[in-house]
Amino acid sequence: MDNWTFGFTMVVVGMGGTLLTLWILGFCMNILKKFFPYKKEEGGK
Amino acid sequence: MIGTIGKALYGLVDGFANLHWSNPVMIVVGLVLLYLAIKKDIEPVLLVPIGFGCILVNIPLAGLMEEGGFLRIIYDSGVITEVFPLLIFVGIGAMTDFGPLMENPKIFLLGAAGQFGIFLTLALALILGFTQKESVSIGIIGACDGPTAIYVSSQYAPHLLGAISVAAYSYMSLVPLIQPPIMRWLTTKEERVINMGVVKKSVSKTTKLLFPLVVTIVGGLIAPKGLILLGTVMLGNFMRECGVVSRLTRASENEIANIVTLLLGIAIGATMNGKVFITPQTLMVLALGFVAICLDTACGVIFGKILKVVTGGKVNPLIGAAGISAYPMSARVVQKEGQKYNKKNYLLMHAMGANTGGQVGSVLAAAVMLSILRGLGII
Numbered sequence: 001m002d003n004w005t006f007g008f009t010m011v012v013v014g015m016g017g018t019l020l021t022l023w024i025l026g027f028c029m030n031i032l033k034k035f036f037p038y039k040k041e042e043g044g045k
Numbered sequence: 046m047i048g049t050i051g052k053a054l055y056g057l058v059d060g061f062a063n064l065h066w067s068n069p070v071m072i073v074v075g076l077v078l079l080y081l082a083i084k085k086d087i088e089p090v091l092l093v094p095i096g097f098g099c100i101l102v103n104i105p106l107a108g109l110m111e112e113g114g115f116l117r118i119i120y121d122s123g124v125i126t127e128v129f130p131l132l133i134f135v136g137i138g139a140m141t142d143f144g145p146l147m148e149n150p151k152i153f154l155l156g157a158a159g160q161f162g163i164f165l166t167l168a169l170a171l172i173l174g175f176t177q178k179e180s181v182s183i184g185i186i187g188a189c190d191g192p193t194a195i196y197v198s199s200q201y202a203p204h205l206l207g208a209i210s211v212a213a214y215s216y217m218s219l220v221p222l223i224q225p226p227i228m229r230w231l232t233t234k235e236e237r238v239i240n241m242g243v244v245k246k247s248v249s250k251t252t253k254l255l256f257p258l259v260v261t262i263v264g265g266l267i268a269p270k271g272l273i274l275l276g277t278v279m280l281g282n283f284m285r286e287c288g289v290v291s292r293l294t295r296a297s298e299n300e301i302a303n304i305v306t307l308l309l310g311i312a313i314g315a316t317m318n319g320k321v322f323i324t325p326q327t328l329m330v331l332a333l334g335f336v337a338i339c340l341d342t343a344c345g346v347i348f349g350k351i352l353k354v355v356t357g358g359k360v361n362p363l364i365g366a367a368g369i370s371a372y373p374m375s376a377r378v379v380q381k382e383g384q385k386y387n388k389k390n391y392l393l394m395h396a397m398g399a400n401t402g403g404q405v406g407s408v409l410a411a412a413v414m415l416s417i418l419r420g421l422g423i424i
Binding site for chain 1: 147150151152153154156157158160161163164165167168171172177180181246247248249251252255256259260263264267268402405406409410413414416417421423
């Protein structure tokens, strides 16, 4: 594979893939926080 | 008889006779690393063994890096096998509290933006004539994460391992010098004074416990080639959060991390033989490493500005600079910069969130990169 194709693919798919993956993880965190909400009593433990 | 005595005496000056011009230069480099570590307190835990290893390997005829040599055994056991960086990752996960990140999950996106420098530097390295695998290894300096850089470069560009490791650790410790000018250049005074308020505790213990499992499973399915990086960090974090294996957690944070750091440092120093290290390539690697961290900071701050617009002005773009993996240094840099413009602005916990997001982001960026390479058939 030529360097131009490789570089372009890595930049676009790499940056996009990282952003998308972390967005998905952030979304999962929001779901977890909804299912397991923080209880004030936990602050004292 | 005289000939025999002559040969015996020659054995005592052989070391001097076999010195290559690059050896004394690298011995001086090793001394400089020791000076930076001891007098300037720049990453001493790593630069001391690296500096000493560099001195050892540049004394000729000692055979330390030859087959069966002391340094070679350490290098083959822990660097070639990738075990050392992975064990350090377990310790890093055990030391990290991802609470501030989970309290505001959109900060994950800053952790992603803070890794864009990796891919942009990769492209730049290709333009400058490095091979595809070398460019991948050089770009990963932008992860600002020593173990990640060592893991990737030991597999795909082992001849650049010394330069890449020195660049990664040195620039990480120079973050307080590198980041502030970029942060000031890319933000307006009005943006720098945005007050983000107090981070409220909103994360349950169950969420903190499930976080490493979710990241491992979801991240691993998306980027399986990098699962070992992700899995080891999250193993350490899971041990921390479950609370029932405190002995293992303490050992990971302390004894294991310390022993492995010592051996890894020596092994990295052992790759810095002058004949291999002093090349135009090394200088270019060091320059590109600097560029990678600058680009990370710039992309993080620019993404912070985007988040500011999207949230209606609630996000201070300065925290974008903390989206790199230099934890917790980068968060402290953001706090200090924010306070310069608004004494009532406590950005530290928000920046810590971005910084821990950067830790996850750097590992995920490496995982994504390796998985893409696998998809392209390059590895």
